[in-house]
Amino acid sequence: MVQVQVVENILSANDRIADQNRERLDQAGVFSINFMASPGAGKTSTILATHALLKDRLRVGMINGDLASTIDADRAAGAGMPSMQINTGGSCHLDAVMLHNALQNFPLDQVDLLIVENVGNLVCPAGFQLGTHLNVLIASIPEGDDKPYKYPPMYRGVNVLLINKIDVLPYFKFNMDYFRKGVEILNPEVVTFPICATSGEGVGAWVDWLADQVKRNRR
């Protein structure tokens, strides 16, 4: 009982800070996304591909969470995005406090869209709202078609599902109907885009939809 109480207190404290993050982002006129996925599903590649197609319409920035290294933030900075690295130490996910602290130093006046790349993990990030406007999950073909069935909290909690590495579909046993059925059961409202971040296939449709969301949020 004590443990349950502690966990509930932590989550409710997290949600309070998440609300503050949203308020701060809205005040700055910045639309924000929380990108979640397994390790290596292609979060950074998708962010770079999104930026490449959006940069003439919107100013895109990135905050990256990893246990260690600055590999992803360096890639984003190399592409010309304002970017910041959060090293979580041992923690398996970002939380609202980590984003809150990062936002203190992030140049929000230089971006219209802020993409937060969470730690690569299909479990823990699902439990911690950051205060972003959208939660986006990147699935990837090589991971296999059974992931919705094995990681339901993650699939249940997202607004958008990008199915990445669609180019290697011929090389893997991946039953798209079985995968989509698993998603449908958990999250019938989710907006889905099949993409290949490295070739750019399908990224245009996702980016157009996203630009429209940013525009609607401004009204």
Add this chain to the structure above:
Amino acid sequence: MVQVQVVENILSANDRIADQNRERLDQAGVFSINFMASPGAGKTSTILATHALLKDRLRVGMINGDLASTIDADRAAGAGMPSMQINTGGSCHLDAVMLHNALQNFPLDQVDLLIVENVGNLVCPAGFQLGTHLNVLIASIPEGDDKPYKYPPMYRGVNVLLINKIDVLPYFKFNMDYFRKGVEILNPEVVTFPICATSGEGVGAWVDWLADQVKRNRR
């Protein structure tokens, strides 16, 4: 300070139960492995391939950890392995208590080798010893070559590294030298086997090495 204390207490309690698990496995004459990996790196496929090559020499069983579903335990049972499913609910990793409880009901007298498949996650399982004889990490080519740099605790804490899905190397940008350099820095002693679990490529070398470990442990 209170939080640090609580975490230390949990880990030290876990290690005590892990020692008990090891004792129980040794008494039963069962060699055991903790298989860890990202979601979809091929843990279950590798277990099935290992079983297929070992089954005439050793009796292999499997305990599978997942947030939800019995997909993997069903696959193992379908292949004729004594198998058991642990559904962790929300938890992102197995711990020694979960394995301890499972061992109460697992037919240890029917196996020589017990493979424990952990929850798909490159972060949390690294912090919780289960009491198994070996910790094995499965990396996979589609995940990318930067994972040792981003998930150092996992790469640091394993005895064996299986590099899976080696068959799709031509379709991904994966610099094997860069990957191996990252592994070498963290864990110079790790024993490495490149494999393709679905085609069986390289699995023979891993299985021969493993059979030898089981034999040595019996002496």
